Amino acid sequence: MTERRFIRRGEAASSEGRAKGGGRKRTDDKRERILRAAVKVFAKKGFYASRVSEIAKAAGVADGTIYLYFDSKDDVLESLFEDRTERLLTALRTELAKHEGASARLRRLIEMQLGLLEGQRELAEVITVNLRQSTRLLRQYGSKRFVEYLEFMASVIADGQRSGEFRDDVSPRVMARALFGALDGVTLTWALGEARAGGLDKAAAQLAELWLRGLEKR
Amino acid sequence: MTERRFIRRGEAASSEGRAKGGGRKRTDDKRERILRAAVKVFAKKGFYASRVSEIAKAAGVADGTIYLYFDSKDDVLESLFEDRTERLLTALRTELAKHEGASARLRRLIEMQLGLLEGQRELAEVITVNLRQSTRLLRQYGSKRFVEYLEFMASVIADGQRSGEFRDDVSPRVMARALFGALDGVTLTWALGEARAGGLDKAAAQLAELWLRGLEKR
DNA sequence: GTCGAATGAATCGCCGTTCAGTCACGGCTT
DNA sequence: AAGCCGTGACTGAACGGCGATTCATTCGAC
Numbered sequence: 426m427t428e429r430r431f432i433r434r435g436e437a438a439s440s441e442g443r444a445k446g447g448g449r450k451r452t453d454d455k456r457e458r459i460l461r462a463a464v465k466v467f468a469k470k471g472f473y474a475s476r477v478s479e480i481a482k483a484a485g486v487a488d489g490t491i492y493l494y495f496d497s498k499d500d501v502l503e504s505l506f507e508d509r510t511e512r513l514l515t516a517l518r519t520e521l522a523k524h525e526g527a528s529a530r531l532r533r534l535i536e537m538q539l540g541l542l543e544g545q546r547e548l549a550e551v552i553t554v555n556l557r558q559s560t561r562l563l564r565q566y567g568s569k570r571f572v573e574y575l576e577f578m579a580s581v582i583a584d585g586q587r588s589g590e591f592r593d594d595v596s597p598r599v600m601a602r603a604l605f606g607a608l609d610g611v612t613l614t615w616a617l618g619e620a621r622a623g624g625l626d627k628a629a630a631q632l633a634e635l636w637l638r639g640l641e642k643r
Numbered sequence: 644m645t646e647r648r649f650i651r652r653g654e655a656a657s658s659e660g661r662a663k664g665g666g667r668k669r670t671d672d673k674r675e676r677i678l679r680a681a682v683k684v685f686a687k688k689g690f691y692a693s694r695v696s697e698i699a700k701a702a703g704v705a706d707g708t709i710y711l712y713f714d715s716k717d718d719v720l721e722s723l724f725e726d727r728t729e730r731l732l733t734a735l736r737t738e739l740a741k742h743e744g745a746s747a748r749l750r751r752l753i754e755m756q757l758g759l760l761e762g763q764r765e766l767a768e769v770i771t772v773n774l775r776q777s778t779r780l781l782r783q784y785g786s787k788r789f790v791e792y793l794e795f796m797a798s799v800i801a802d803g804q805r806s807g808e809f810r811d812d813v814s815p816r817v818m819a820r821a822l823f824g825a826l827d828g829v830t831l832t833w834a835l836g837e838a839r840a841g842g843l844d845k846a847a848a849q850l851a852e853l854w855l856r857g858l859e860k861r
Numbered sequence: 862g863t864c865g866a867a868t869g870a871a872t873c874g875c876c877g878t879t880c881a882g883t884c885a886c887g888g889c890t891t
Numbered sequence: 892a893a894g895c896c897g898t899g900a901c902t903g904a905a906c907g908g909c910g911a912t913t914c915a916t917t918c919g920a921c
Contacts, residue, residue, distance in 0.1 A: 455900095473691050473776070476875095476876065476877085477876075477877060477878085478876080478877090478903095481903095486901085486902090487901060487902040487903055488877090488878085488902080488903060488904095489878085489879075489880080489901070489902055489903065490900085490901060490902070490903095492877095492878070492879080493900070493901075497877080497878085498876095498877065498878095554775055557772055557775040557776065594849075595849045595852075595853065596845075596846075596849065599829060599845075599846050599849060599850075600849070600853070602828045602829050602831075602832045603825040603826075603828055603829050603846075603850055603853075604825070605828055606824040606825045606826070606827050606828020606829060606831070607821040607822070607824045607825040607828070608821075608824070609824050609828065610820045610821055610823055610824020610825070610827060610828075611817060611820050611821050611824060613820075613824070614820045627814075627817075628814075628817050628821075631812075631813045631814065631817055631818070632817075632821055634813075634857075635813065635818070635821075635854070635857035635858065636853070636857060638856055638857045638859070639852075639853035639854060639856045639857035640853065641856070694909095694910065694911085695910075695911060695912085696869095696910080696911090699869095704867085704868090705867060705868040705869055706868080706869060706870095706911090706912085707867070707868055707869065707912085707913075707914085708866085708867055708868070708869095710911095710912070710913080711866070711867075715911080715912085716911065716912095
């Protein structure tokens, strides 16, 4: 009911520029343009109130073209989410590898999740709000990537317990969910509110402190 | 665009029972029946995938009747949310008044938010998931009741800071958002997952411990 | 008989999706 | 080099289904 068809991934690294004579080859570049447009539109009006034709217009593409790259409107949201979460996850893995100790890593994780969104209010809004709008996404218990993300958070905590840095009388999974929820809640307020610069960074510092103290073994 | 019409609130305390000869007077009782049915339907399929006719059927009422009590499908969700949040808030205010000290009160708050939902998986699901589905609800920065709820949480924290129990280098508002997010995240997983009995209670204990340690002045 | 709550079939506008047609490209033939 | 095709990406008007909402009608209570 929702296989992704046609799509060729990674290919010709898409040198981004419109280049010379608008090619006639299907490009990942176009797929990306659609995703970017979708972020804007979804953020402004929410998934259900967004029209496919609006996304098409914003992407500078015909309505039908969207269906060459995605199966359905739902698939656009899902792909968007998968795609961006994957990026975040990759960035996190790379970055956290540079740090020693569960505390430092957890702090960095919090800073990064909030930090990356600080400059991307629209994306933040789509992820926190719209994710919950596609029933399918949630029913499947979140997409694979999302579960992967939570498991990653849980593993950071579990590592800390194993090394003796963190209390081991709490469930890493529950803590991961709670931490994600906390970050998500703060982001939501920020995105829907004034979204003032630096707001998330300040929140990140406070939250990191709170969680580290809360998890500290003593 | 969304004034609530016709509706008579609180009146005749609705003695709940179907009573004798199904009256021909508009009753709060019927309104409540519709809300209860809406919880079930929304929980099962999500707000957008739910059909007004399904709610009507579940409530044992004609489609059109719903429009005698609510302005629109959106209004049903909004009313549901306002109504239930108000109940929770009232219960919380009463309960917390019985406890001395910000720590005890915060712990009780966490236990209650999770505890009240423990027996009401469907309601939990509607509140955590569906709330975010009505763009309007969110855009208005959450309903009045929701803001009220958050302010209440923030005030518990602020009290603790004033009394010297909690660190005062964190923003009560940010912490309230984060705490709500954490509880919400845990509830969401629980509601969508196995929802095993006692799961939320256990989570409540862990979360309370974590937050109290994190907020503790030292 | 009057009032108005309740009904539920019919309406009607909307919007996701389709698909017949267009057109750019690149290879092939001459 | 110039003309000719075949291919398939792209287009966007038109379709079709769906479901929220309406409202003419029913009927119970007083």
